[in-house]
Amino acid sequence: MRLIAPIAKRVARLALVLICVALVSYGLMMASPVDPIDAYLGPQMAQVSPEQRALIAQRWGFDESAVVQFGHWLRQLVSGDLGWSHVYNQPVSEVIAQRFQRSIALLGSAWLLSALVGFSLGVMAGAKEGSKLDNIISTYAFITASTPAFWLALLAVLLFSVTLGWTPTCCAGPAGALNQEVTLATRLHHLLLPVATLALLGIASITLHTRTRMLELMRSDVATHAFSQGASRLDVAWRHGLRHASVPAITLAFASLGELFGGSILIEQVFAYPGLGQATVAAGLRSDVPLLLGIALFTALFVSVGNMIADSLYTVIDPRIQPGGL
Amino acid sequence: MLTIDQLSLQLPLYTSWWKRDWATCLDEFSLTVFPGEVHAVVGASGAGKSLLAYAIMDLLPTPARLNGQLYYQGKPLNASRQRQLRGRELALIPQSLSALDPLVRTQRQVTWAALRAGQPSAHAWHASQQALDHYQLDARAQQAYAHELSGGMARRVLTAMAHVSQAKLVIADEPSVGLDPHQRRRVLDALRELADQGKSVILITHDLRHALPIADHVTIMRDGKRVETAPSCAFQGTGSMLLSAYSQALWLALPDNAFAATTTRRVEQEAHVA
Numbered sequence: 001m002r003l004i005a006p007i008a009k010r011v012a013r014l015a016l017v018l019i020c021v022a023l024v025s026y027g028l029m030m031a032s033p034v035d036p037i038d039a040y041l042g043p044q045m046a047q048v049s050p051e052q053r054a055l056i057a058q059r060w061g062f063d064e065s066a067v068v069q070f071g072h073w074l075r076q077l078v079s080g081d082l083g084w085s086h087v088y089n090q091p092v093s094e095v096i097a098q099r100f101q102r103s104i105a106l107l108g109s110a111w112l113l114s115a116l117v118g119f120s121l122g123v124m125a126g127a128k129e130g131s132k133l134d135n136i137i138s139t140y141a142f143i144t145a146s147t148p149a150f151w152l153a154l155l156a157v158l159l160f161s162v163t164l165g166w167t168p169t170c171c172a173g174p175a176g177a178l179n180q181e182v183t184l185a186t187r188l189h190h191l192l193l194p195v196a197t198l199a200l201l202g203i204a205s206i207t208l209h210t211r212t213r214m215l216e217l218m219r220s221d222v223a224t225h226a227f228s229q230g231a232s233r234l235d236v237a238w239r240h241g242l243r244h245a246s247v248p249a250i251t252l253a254f255a256s257l258g259e260l261f262g263g264s265i266l267i268e269q270v271f272a273y274p275g276l277g278q279a280t281v282a283a284g285l286r287s288d289v290p291l292l293l294g295i296a297l298f299t300a301l302f303v304s305v306g307n308m309i310a311d312s313l314y315t316v317i318d319p320r321i322q323p324g325g326l
Numbered sequence: 327m328l329t330i331d332q333l334s335l336q337l338p339l340y341t342s343w344w345k346r347d348w349a350t351c352l353d354e355f356s357l358t359v360f361p362g363e364v365h366a367v368v369g370a371s372g373a374g375k376s377l378l379a380y381a382i383m384d385l386l387p388t389p390a391r392l393n394g395q396l397y398y399q400g401k402p403l404n405a406s407r408q409r410q411l412r413g414r415e416l417a418l419i420p421q422s423l424s425a426l427d428p429l430v431r432t433q434r435q436v437t438w439a440a441l442r443a444g445q446p447s448a449h450a451w452h453a454s455q456q457a458l459d460h461y462q463l464d465a466r467a468q469q470a471y472a473h474e475l476s477g478g479m480a481r482r483v484l485t486a487m488a489h490v491s492q493a494k495l496v497i498a499d500e501p502s503v504g505l506d507p508h509q510r511r512r513v514l515d516a517l518r519e520l521a522d523q524g525k526s527v528i529l530i531t532h533d534l535r536h537a538l539p540i541a542d543h544v545t546i547m548r549d550g551k552r553v554e555t556a557p558s559c560a561f562q563g564t565g566s567m568l569l570s571a572y573s574q575a576l577w578l579a580l581p582d583n584a585f586a587a588t589t590t591r592r593v594e595q596e597a598h599v600a
Contacts (some may be wrong), residue, residue: 225425228383229442229491230413239438243429318429319471 014304021300022077022293026070029289036060039287040086077297083290087282092294095279100298103275105187107264110195114202114260115253122207123245126214127237137207145204149263153197153270160193167193170272194271198263206252213245247317254310258303327526328382328403328495330357333394335374335381335550348391351377353550355394359495364518364527366537366558368576369547375530376421378547379497382528383418384408398495413442417493421500421530423480426472433458433468436487443491457490458483461516478509485516496520497528502536514540534561535580546573 082092125137161169168190173182226236265277283291314321335352351374359365380386396403436454458468461482488496502510518540521527531537538558546553553572560567565577
């Protein structure tokens with residue numbers, strides 16, 4: 001029972017967030033100049049008479065008020081029907097599921113890599129302020145923190161794919177190969193460069209925040225007391241530093257999920273990687289309203305769940321943080 | 327045990343952003359601590375008491391100018407020896423309760439102190455439990471986090487950390503601050519007990535009253551200088567056994583003593599003359 005109440009509270013909060021996101025994104029769609037009928041017809045637009053258009057509009061319920069339309073959409077959403085994507089000619093839920101499978105490999109490994117490497121670099125740099133290692137790591141972090149993702153991706157493609165030919169230039173598998181024929185090794189080979197680029201950018205902010213927390217700790221009463229007990233810097237960094245620095249690192253790692261998602265849109269575009277990011281761009285360019293709304297909702301869910309996990313992890317690390325509140 | 331000979335300490339002070347001055351925090355300070363005694367260092371806040379403790383432990387911030395000599399057991403105590411003896415022979419009970427790591431359970435912290443003092447890891451956990459038991463911290467307190475302890479319990483945890491290291495010289499920095507009389511008694515008695523075991527205790531405090539019952543010697547400090555070192559029995563009556571006017575004034579200023587207008591005025595005049 002003690003577990004059920006907080007979980008129910010969290011789920012209720014999550015539902016509330018999703019409803020707000022649905023409302024706002026639906027409102028934005030209504031306010032946008034996108035005409036779903038034009039988008040649906042595509043190039044055949046010229047062959048359709050105004051009477052036929054009116055018929056489609058009536059069939060789709062566009063003659064009703066915006067609130068009623070939103071109600072229809074929400075009811076369908078609750079029953080699990082996200083609509084039909086005319087760009088991919090598939091149900092939206094299927095498009096998202098397929099694309100997300102690809103994206104999660106890219107996002108997940110980049111996220112894990114950036115969190116782990118970023119945290120370790122931050123702890124190493126912060127353990128001794130002003131040391132050579134600290135200077136190297138800080139310089140690296142400052143440079144990559146101020147590098148745009150797509151530019152770094154372009155440079156990486158130029159160097160590793162075009163000039164050196166170590167990695168493929170695009171896609172999740174060789175061109176023309178069927179999905180079933182692609183081996184795991186080939187998949188990883190295609191993932192290598194996008195993951196490295198995406199991770200490289202995520203590392204910087206986690207490194208810098210972890211380093212700052214470490215510097216703070218190394219000047220604190222806790223560290224002075226440990227030094228008075230004869231502890232070495234390594235000892236203090238290992239025993240006290242890891243615990244203290246993991247709180248900001250976890251916050252940042254989970255908060256950066258959204259950012260990483262945004263970054264993956266650019267990276268997938270540059271590497272022509274068929275993930276959710278690419279689908280977002282395609283949906284936006286070709287006015288695929290149901291798919292755009294579906295992706296917006298899905299991203300909100302993804303990021304909210306990430307924050308929820310971070311919230312529960314705090315209480316594990318820092319005993320002063322009590323679970324509870326709204 | 328420990329001899330401090332003409333120790334001077336200067337710390338940088340920025341009067342404006344380009345100009346650096348040196349503020350004198352300890353001025354030719356000398357002190358000798360014998361084995362088995364509690365030596366109280368008493369002074370107003372800002373007199374340099376805590377800096378003295380940090381200087382003995384070599385925990386000062388890096389841009390510090392230190393002159394004079396420290397001797398520990400007859401041999402000079404330089405930076406490398408300080409680093410070597412820290413935690414093993416020299417222990418510090420810090421002034422601030424924030425010295426306890428808020429994210430680590432009490433007993434684990436005491437175990438770390440034991441490990442840092444060079445005890446074998448198989449024994450450290452047991453030793454920490456013994457030390458905590460010794461200071462009447464029950465099983466619940468041993469598994470508690472710092473924010474769950476009362477001020478008195480946290481003090482006793484800090485004392486247990488110094489105790490478990492089996493250091494021969496313990497420096498206690500303001501151990502009785504913010505405690506009720508009962509808790510204070512307990513913490514101070516624990517220090518006296520350490521001295522009775524043959525260890526040396528330097529008790530840093532601003533409150534002469536609390537130091538006197540357990541101290542053998544008292545050194546009065548003012549603005550980084552030593553005013554006077556006297557046996558604690560000299561602090562009685564009208565303080566006529568005290569040599570300096572400042573110590574006498576300090577003694578008489580206590581509420582229990584001649585805290586009457588006439589005496590205070592007389593002492594003030596004497597202090598002025600001196």
